[in-house]
Amino acid sequence: GEVKPIEPNEKETLNEHRRRSINRLNKWSRFYVKNPVFAVQKKVIKEGEEQEILKEDDKKEDEYGVFANAKIERGIELLEVKWTSCLSVDTIRVEQGELFERMVHYGLAQEDVLAVGLIMYKHCMAKETFNLKEWVASLPTRYDSSLYFSEQEMEYLAGSPAFVDIMVEKEVATKLYDQLSQSLFKDQVILEKCAGQPIDWDTFRWAHSTITARKIYVTDPDSAVSSDGKQLKLSPVVPPIIDYFNHATDPSAEIDYNEVLGSVDVKAIRDIKKGEEIFVSYDYHYCGSDLLVDYGYLPNKIDEKSCVNVLMEELLETISLDDPIKDDKYYLVNKLFETKDIKLKISMDSLTEDLLKISKYMAYKQESLLEYLKRLVSLKIGHYPTSIIQDKEFLVSQEYKQLSARSKLAFNLVLQEKQILSNVYTKLQENIEAIDSRDRKVKDEL
Ligand SMILES: C[S@@+](CC[C@H](N)C(=O)[O-])C[C@H]1O[C@@H](n2cnc3c(N)ncnc32)[C@H](O)[C@@H]1O
Numbered sequence: 001g002e003v004k005p006i007e008p009n010e011k012e013t014l015n016e017h018r019r020r021s022i023n024r025l026n027k028w029s030r031f032y033v034k035n036p037v038f039a040v041q042k043k044v045i046k047e048g049e050e051q052e053i054l055k056e057d058d059k060k061e062d063e064y065g066v067f068a069n070a071k072i073e074r075g076i077e078l079l080e081v082k083w084t085s086c087l088s089v090d091t092i093r094v095e096q097g098e099l100f101e102r103m104v105h106y107g108l109a110q111e112d113v114l115a116v117g118l119i120m121y122k123h124c125m126a127k128e129t130f131n132l133k134e135w136v137a138s139l140p141t142r143y144d145s146s147l148y149f150s151e152q153e154m155e156y157l158a159g160s161p162a163f164v165d166i167m168v169e170k171e172v173a174t175k176l177y178d179q180l181s182q183s184l185f186k187d188q189v190i191l192e193k194c195a196g197q198p199i200d201w202d203t204f205r206w207a208h209s210t211i212t213a214r215k216i217y218v219t220d221p222d223s224a225v226s227s228d229g230k231q232l233k234l235s236p237v238v239p240p241i242i243d244y245f246n247h248a249t250d251p252s253a254e255i256d257y258n259e260v261l262g263s264v265d266v267k268a269i270r271d272i273k274k275g276e277e278i279f280v281s282y283d284y285h286y287c288g289s290d291l292l293v294d295y296g297y298l299p300n301k302i303d304e305k306s307c308v309n310v311l312m313e314e315l316l317e318t319i320s321l322d323d324p325i326k327d328d329k330y331y332l333v334n335k336l337f338e339t340k341d342i343k344l345k346i347s348m349d350s351l352t353e354d355l356l357k358i359s360k361y362m363a364y365k366q367e368s369l370l371e372y373l374k375r376l377v378s379l380k381i382g383h384y385p386t387s388i389i390q391d392k393e394f395l396v397s398q399e400y401k402q403l404s405a406r407s408k409l410a411f412n413l414v415l416q417e418k419q420i421l422s423n424v425y426t427k428l429q430e431n432i433e434a435i436d437s438r439d440r441k442v443k444d445e446l
Contacts, residue, residue, distance in 0.1 A: 086240070102190075115211045144296025306416065309345055346376075391414070
């Protein structure tokens with residue numbers, strides 16, 4: 001039969017259209033649900049609850065999340081999405097074969113294959129049938145993550161590692177977009193399907209940001225074990241419905257990948273009350289700046305686990321030019337940052353092992369580890385142009401109220417980072433004093 005395109009109709013606002021699409025998504029998703037105890041719903045801020053930083057911008061599109069419709073007991077499996085039902089390189093290979101060949105030819109990374117495939121689904125395949133149709137129609141039209149930050153909004157990130165991260169993200173994505181505009185996007189396969197409608201930057205950054213904010217990594221069933229029998233090949237996929245769970249540092253559910261069944265599932269890890277939002281943790285190792293860069297989201301409070309990233313440049317700064325073993329230290333810092341999955345972080349409850357390792361090497365012979373870290377932390381604090389006191393004054397000013405949602409996010413991130421660093425500094429200082437007084441006591445006793 002005729003496939004009805006899911007297009008916003010002219011009388012609808014953006015939010016009305018999304019609400020209608022989410023209703024359809026909920027109906028469609030029953031297929032994946034193990035227990036019909038939850039639904040995707042609009043996030044509402046209950047009275048008395050602390051306001052999310054983002055929600056002050058009324059131009060913002062509605063935010064959705066997953067909510068419990070009934071009491072859910074710990075251990076209950078909520079839903080299961082087969083690997084083959086996710087947006088993946090495989091789905092695109094199967095449903096967009098010709099384009100897939102072209103993308104392989106141009107050497108696109110897996111994440112970029114997903115982004116371009118998503119553009120096709122959303123903008124160029126309205127009349128075709130595909131499994132993820134309801135899901136594609138339900139997606140938000142924008143994010144507050146890195147590619148959406150203007151230069152002006154980035155000014156509020158001065159001194160933060162997020163500034164550098166966003167610069168890099170933007171640079172890499174615009175370069176890729178320019179390249180693809182000159183090659184793949186001019187390809188006959190795309191020109192025909194997209195009926196002369198060129199893929200613009202806005203469409204591209206939307207798709208790119210959607211993949212970044214909604215993907216998870218699973219072990220590819222086809223290449224589960226590589227030749228050395230150890231390393232597993234990870235593939236990015238976006239699992240529909242599961243991509244509607246919001247992030248919390250103390251989550252109530254967990255996403256798992258079942259290699260035997262080849263499915264992504266979600267399980268409650270504590271009892272959840274009826275009406276409560278169900279949260280997962282995107283990544284336990286994420287600092288506030290990582291959440292902002294990838295998701296355009298920032299928790300509204302810091303806790304013992306909150307962390308601040310350390311950049312390679314910041315470590316290099318701690319090496320003085322007349323240091324006799326400065327070459328060894330440079331070598332070490334470079335080596336450490338070559339491994340991509342290592343990220344140095346400073347948090348209140350613990351210093352990461354990587355950071356401890358490097359600081360041990362870097363510590364001057366006559367200087368203790370704690371002194372070294374204190375120096376690193378105060379160096380980092382020195383990068384921010386304003387103080388915590390100044391920020392707190394600005395926070396209650398009229399000028400602050402008028403900022404864009406992203407500027408507010410940026411401002412709050414930087415303030416949180418300074419608070420974390422200043423707490424860590426105090427803690428280090430206390431430790432140093434405790435050790436000093438213990439040493440003095442030992443001396444006195446002697
Ligand atoms: C995987 S999606 C979750 C579904 C999303 N809320 C939606 O309406 O489509 C990730 C996005 O959700 C938002 N988000 C995640 N956790 C959040 C939270 N705790 N509060 C508010 N928004 C959150 C961010 O905008 C992020 O980019």
